[in-house]
Amino acid sequence: MIELNQITKQFGTFRAVNRVSLTVSEGSVFGLLGANGAGKTTLIRIMCGILPPTSGRGRVLGYDIVKERAQIKERIGYMSQKFSLYPDLTVEENIRFYAGLYGVEQIKKRTEELTGQFSLRDVSKKPVAALGGGIRQRVAFAAAIVHRPRLLFLDEPTSGVDPLTRRLFWEQLYELTEQGMTIVVTTHYMDEAERCDQVALMNQGKIVAQGKVDELKERYAAELDTERPALADIFVHVISQGGGEHVQEKLG
Numbered sequence: 001m002i003e004l005n006q007i008t009k010q011f012g013t014f015r016a017v018n019r020v021s022l023t024v025s026e027g028s029v030f031g032l033l034g035a036n037g038a039g040k041t042t043l044i045r046i047m048c049g050i051l052p053p054t055s056g057r058g059r060v061l062g063y064d065i066v067k068e069r070a071q072i073k074e075r076i077g078y079m080s081q082k083f084s085l086y087p088d089l090t091v092e093e094n095i096r097f098y099a100g101l102y103g104v105e106q107i108k109k110r111t112e113e114l115t116g117q118f119s120l121r122d123v124s125k126k127p128v129a130a131l132g133g134g135i136r137q138r139v140a141f142a143a144a145i146v147h148r149p150r151l152l153f154l155d156e157p158t159s160g161v162d163p164l165t166r167r168l169f170w171e172q173l174y175e176l177t178e179q180g181m182t183i184v185v186t187t188h189y190m191d192e193a194e195r196c197d198q199v200a201l202m203n204q205g206k207i208v209a210q211g212k213v214d215e216l217k218e219r220y221a222a223e224l225d226t227e228r229p230a231l232a233d234i235f236v237h238v239i240s241q242g243g244g245e246h247v248q249e250k251l252g
């Protein structure tokens with residue numbers, strides 16, 4: 001589904017993503033974790049075909065992340081941190097807008113399907129600006145999958161959302177993976193990290209730990225002197241051991 005090999009993104013002399021390699025297999029939930037500024041959004045935008053990398057190679061859905069960015073953009077779903085909804089348009093109009101953008105057929109039917117699936121029927125005629133964060137998040141989620149992408153990127157989809165809504169959100173993610181969707185999600189929440197099949201921890205542009213959640217737990221059990229360490233403890237341990245390099249790495 002996704003294969004990245006030594007991806008670097010440089011903004012001037014600042015290296016936001018530093019030689020990242022990773023593989024995401026089909027049908028899994030892949031969690032990208034790390035503090036603010038670790039490089040997660042930049043990496044997601046590279047995988048979505050929005051940003052070209054400075055160096056490195058990779059393929060997403062079989063397309064080259066440098067030369068075939070348009071093909072990638074058309075085929076993936078992306079929910080950015082800012083949700084990218086039109087506040088003056090109603091819930092229904094926002095979904096219809098994205099359906100049109102992606103060339104979805106039977107827009108009316110698909111919009112009704114999604115407002116049902118995401119419990120948005122009662123608010124479908126209300127402008128997005130009038131709605132709370134949890135509902136806006138559901139609208140953005142519906143809009144991101146309106147064209148039924150096989151691969152979905154979610155950038156901090158649950159930040160600022162209440163715990164119950166977060167739980168429902170994850171149930172919906174699992175339903176989508178059961179239907180064959182592959183999901184890459186960034187999060188700050190460790191309980192959400194624990195729900196992923198695979199995770200990568202980013203620190204200062206680099207991936208400092210990655211793997212299947214169970215394998216990581218096994219790998220660090222002895223060092224942390226616990227049978228099944230929490231991911232949060234593994235990450236604190238890895239970073240305190242000096243994972244990652246200094247951010248202001250100069251070119252050449």
Ligand SMILES: Nc1ncnc2c1ncn2[C@@H]1O[C@H](COP(=O)(O)OP(=O)(O)OP(=O)(O)O)[C@@H](O)[C@H]1O
Binds near residue numbers: 036038041042
């Ligand atoms: N266009 C840009 N020009 C210069 N620097 C940038 C640009 N985009 C991102 N950066 C810098 O790259 C670093 C990584 O940012 P990025 O948004 O990828 O991190 P993040 O892990 O997603 O953090 P957050 O959770 O806050 O979004 C930050 O220090 C940011 O200021």
